[in-house]
Amino acid sequence: MGRFLSVFDFDDTLAVSHGYIEVKKPDGTVKRYTSEEYVHYSPVSGDALHFSHLNDLHNPRLVTRVWGEFVSDVSHPDRDVVILTSRPRGASSSIRKLLHHMGVPVHMVEVMAIESGRPQDKARRIEEKILTGKYKQVRFIDDNHRNVEAVRELLDAHEIVSASVHLPHSELTVENLSEVCGEHFPSDEWAECVFLVP
Numbered sequence: 001m002g003r004f005l006s007v008f009d010f011d012d013t014l015a016v017s018h019g020y021i022e023v024k025k026p027d028g029t030v031k032r033y034t035s036e037e038y039v040h041y042s043p044v045s046g047d048a049l050h051f052s053h054l055n056d057l058h059n060p061r062l063v064t065r066v067w068g069e070f071v072s073d074v075s076h077p078d079r080d081v082v083i084l085t086s087r088p089r090g091a092s093s094s095i096r097k098l099l100h101h102m103g104v105p106v107h108m109v110e111v112m113a114i115e116s117g118r119p120q121d122k123a124r125r126i127e128e129k130i131l132t133g134k135y136k137q138v139r140f141i142d143d144n145h146r147n148v149e150a151v152r153e154l155l156d157a158h159e160i161v162s163a164s165v166h167l168p169h170s171e172l173t174v175e176n177l178s179e180v181c182g183e184h185f186p187s188d189e190w191a192e193c194v195f196l197v198p
């Protein structure tokens with residue numbers, strides 16, 4: 001019986017924070033992109049990219065429902081749990097600190113910071129896992145449609161059984177917010193479906 005691989009994106013899936021990527025243009029102007037905006041950024045010759053602002057977590061707030069699923073998967077003995085983020089490698093220790101702070105056994109979670117916003121790069125990392133032959137089921141949770149599509153294609157190609165791919169944002173409609181977020185639900189905005197990490 002194969003194991004279950006559970007892969008979670010970090011930004012806007014497990015947590016919301018204020019990190020950004022800085023792009024310095026040849027004329028000296030500087031633009032800032034959130035990790036979500038950066039997915040749609042097309043490199044232009046002469047642009048200088050700075051990822052260092054994504055090494056740290058600024059004012060992280062957990063997306064409670066997805067975080068709950070994450071914690072549940074971590075405690076499941078047959079599941080391997082990965083956080084797969086486009087953030088730079090330096091962000092791994094910040095994310096581990098957050099896990100530790102929240103009481104999650106850090107050694108039970110593999111944090112992969114791949115320093116790339118390309119959906120194919122995320123899919124490739126999951127493929128490396130699949131090729132070990134350990135997994136029969138994969139669950140991938142990401143707020144970005146392009147990442148989800150890339151991984152869905154990959155799972156189809158490998159004929160992974162019972163693969164489930166979720167889009168947290170599509171689930172978090174205004175109608176079901178209070179049900180999903182319970183007492184942590186203070187308003188109609190999905191982004192409020194979080195609680196502050198002290």
Ligand SMILES: [Mg+2]
Nearest residue numbers: 009011012143
């Ligand atoms: Mg994301």
